[in-house]
Each structure stands twice: as C-alpha cells, then as structure tokens.
Amino acid sequence: MKIWPVVTGVAIALTLVACKSPTQPKGVQPITNFDANRYLGKWYEVARLENRFERGLEKVTATYGTRSDGAISVLNRGYDPIKNKWNESEGKASFTGAPTTAALKVSFFGPFYGGYNVIRLDDDYQYALVSGPNRDYLWILSRTPTIPDAVKQDYLNTARTLGFQVDQLVWVKQ
Numbered sequence: 001m002k003i004w005p006v007v008t009g010v011a012i013a014l015t016l017v018a019c020k021s022p023t024q025p026k027g028v029q030p031i032t033n034f035d036a037n038r039y040l041g042k043w044y045e046v047a048r049l050e051n052r053f054e055r056g057l058e059k060v061t062a063t064y065g066t067r068s069d070g071a072i073s074v075l076n077r078g079y080d081p082i083k084n085k086w087n088e089s090e091g092k093a094s095f096t097g098a099p100t101t102a103a104l105k106v107s108f109f110g111p112f113y114g115g116y117n118v119i120r121l122d123d124d125y126q127y128a129l130v131s132g133p134n135r136d137y138l139w140i141l142s143r144t145p146t147i148p149d150a151v152k153q154d155y156l157n158t159a160r161t162l163g164f165q166v167d168q169l170v171w172v173k174q
Contacts, residue, residue, distance in 0.1 A: 023096075024103060024117040025135050028162050031121050034102040036072065036095075038125045039118070040064045043141040045078075046152075047169040051137065056082060058173040062141070067092060074106060120158050122151075129155050131164070138164045145174035 024030055045060035054060065057078030065073040072093040079086050091108035093116060095101070102118035120129035128141040140147070140155055147155075156166045 023115050023133050024119070025131055025133065025163075028117065028119055028131055028135075030101050030103040030117040030119060032101050034100050034118065034121070035125075036099055039102075039121075039128075040066065040072070041143070043128065043143065044145045044174055045139055045172045046142050046145075046147055046174075047140040047171050049136060049138045049165065049168055050170045054078060056080060057087070060172050064093070070094075072104070074108075119162070120155060127151050127155065129158060131162075135162075135164050138166075138169070140169070 042061055042063045045062065048054060048060075058081055060078040061076070063075040063077075065075075067073045074091040074093050076089045076091075077086060089108050091106055093104045093106040096103045096105050096115075102121070104116040105113035106116045107113045115131075115133035117131045118128050119131050121127070126143045127147055128139075130139045130141060131137060138159055140152070140159075156169075160166050
C-alpha cells in the first residue's frame with residue numbers, strides 16, 4: 001500500500017486546523033488520571049464533526065503505539081469508497097504537559113502540531129470523546145466498530161453540555 005501524506009483520520013484534521021496552537025476549546029478540560037499505555041492500540045471512529053480532511057471517508061481508525069523517542073506513534077486509516085482506496089497517514093503525538101492529563105499535540109507535517117484532547121473516557125478505556133482545539137472538531141471513538149446506545153447517548157449529552165453541535169455529527173460507516 002502506498003503511504004502518501006494524504007490527509008485522513010482524526011489527527012490530520014487537527015494538525016492542519018490547529019497548527020498555531022495545540023490547545024483545547026475554552027471551557028473544555030482534558031481528563032486527568034490518564035494512562036497512555038491503556039489508551040494505546042486501535043480505535044474506531046464512530047462519529048465526527050465533518051471536516052474537509054475526512055469528508056466521505058468510511059472505516060476510519062486510529063492506531064496508537066509507542067515510539068523509541070518517548071512520543072506516541074499515530075497511524076490513521078480511512079477508506080474512500082468513491083476512489084475505492086485506503087488512505088493512510090503516519091504521525092506522532094506528545095503530551096503538552098503532564099502525561100497524566102490527556103492533552104496532546106499531534107503532528108503529521110514536521111513542526112506543525114494540532115490539539116488532541118481526550119475529554120471523556122470510560123474506566124475500561126473502551127470509549128473516548130475527543131476534541132480538537134475548538135468546538136468545530138469532535139470525535140467519538142470506540143475499541144469496536146459500534147457502541148451501545150446508552151454509551152452513545154451519554155457521550156452525546158456530555159458533548160452537548162460542553163457546547164458541541166452534536167446534531168451535526170457524521171456517523172461513520174464501519
């Protein structure tokens with residue numbers, strides 16, 4: 001598979017939009033007591049606020065791993081059904097502060113970083129609510145391609161309370 005710096009996946013959107021400041025939206029706090037090792041692995045993008053970098057992509061996943069330099073490796077994949085091909089992008093993430101606070105910066109293009117903030121996470125690290133640097137970027141992630149309706153409604157309520165436009169979420173075809 002040819003790996004191109006094709007703009008796909010969760011962190012790509014964040015990188016290009018927020019390269020000036022990897023932060024979280026005003027009034028939105030990343031979770032604390034975060035365990036990066038438990039967060040590593042494959043996540044399915046269940047829903048997202050649409051952005052031009054992911055428009056039309058299906059079967060979107062993000063896989064996080066360890067790097068020898070202490071950063072977190074990021075591999076984003078998404079399927080473009082119109083072009084009938086997979087898009088992939090590799091990047092790296094690092095904490096903006098203490099590694100127990102889920103505020104990270106992600107880069108796919110050299111020195112340009114975007115905010116990646118885990119703002120809700122269940123105790124078993126199965127479901128995550130992630131924001132970018134502002135309220136235009138939001139993702140619901142899961143360890144499985146679907147989530148129970150109760151979890152979906154709970155996470156939607158959290159996002160709504162924080163001021164995100166949940167009625168504009170795109171539910172990703174997995």
